[in-house]
Amino acid sequence: MNVITNNQETRCKKCSRSNFKYLKLAIGHCLLLFVWLLYLGNWSIASAVSGNNLVDLANVFDGHKVTFEGEVIGDVMIRRSHAWVNVNDGERAIGIWLTAAQAESIKYSGSYDRTGDRVRVTGTFHRACREHGGDLDIHADKLEIVVPGGQRAHPVDRNKLALSFGLLGLTLGLHLYVVWRKRLKAKKTLSS
Numbered sequence: 001m002n003v004i005t006n007n008q009e010t011r012c013k014k015c016s017r018s019n020f021k022y023l024k025l026a027i028g029h030c031l032l033l034f035v036w037l038l039y040l041g042n043w044s045i046a047s048a049v050s051g052n053n054l055v056d057l058a059n060v061f062d063g064h065k066v067t068f069e070g071e072v073i074g075d076v077m078i079r080r081s082h083a084w085v086n087v088n089d090g091e092r093a094i095g096i097w098l099t100a101a102q103a104e105s106i107k108y109s110g111s112y113d114r115t116g117d118r119v120r121v122t123g124t125f126h127r128a129c130r131e132h133g134g135d136l137d138i139h140a141d142k143l144e145i146v147v148p149g150g151q152r153a154h155p156v157d158r159n160k161l162a163l164s165f166g167l168l169g170l171t172l173g174l175h176l177y178v179v180w181r182k183r184l185k186a187k188k189t190l191s192s
Contacts, residue, residue: 048120051092058127058136066125068094068138069146072109072116085109087119096121097132098140108149118147 048069054061070089077084083103085096088110098121110116123140126132 048089051089051094054094054125055092055136058125061125062127064125065122065141066138067120067122068096069118069120070094071118072106072149073111074109076103076106076109078103087121095132095135095137096123096140096143097129097137098123098143102140102143105143105145110149113152115149115152117145117149120144120146 048067049061051068051070054066054068068087068089070087070093072085073088073093074086078100081100083098083100085098085103085106086093087096106117106119108114108117120143121138121140122142122144123138125138127136128134129137129139
């Protein structure tokens, strides 16, 4: 015999309502945690920090993981199992300490004739690295080639070329005129 009194029925409804409240609260907390983890995940993959920010806020970034992106410039300097690379983001160049294996993936370094590989470096930023004599640097954990470099063309502007030949002709003409006038004057003085 299943007899439910009015009092018991009211308690069951209250129980189911409070359980539903707790269920909604638990789902809300789970969603909040999920969104927070998404945000945290995106923050840790954060967009690259500029060279100026690294230098100006060096005490804030010191010892933290950073992502820095820019063009490899100068020489790749191999030092036993590691290498030094300078990366310029257009504002500043930062020294990157990475493994020789990571450095081998760099094909072009920027110079007059070449555009260097554009790389994204993720690693630990050091305001005054104890290992490297107090230099500001990044010890790379990950190096990624974003845009490969290549040969840089230096096309000649035809207008500038024509102007330079015109000025050369004018200069030679003036020089010959001055030489001719001097010889003519010298002949007149000898004949007199």
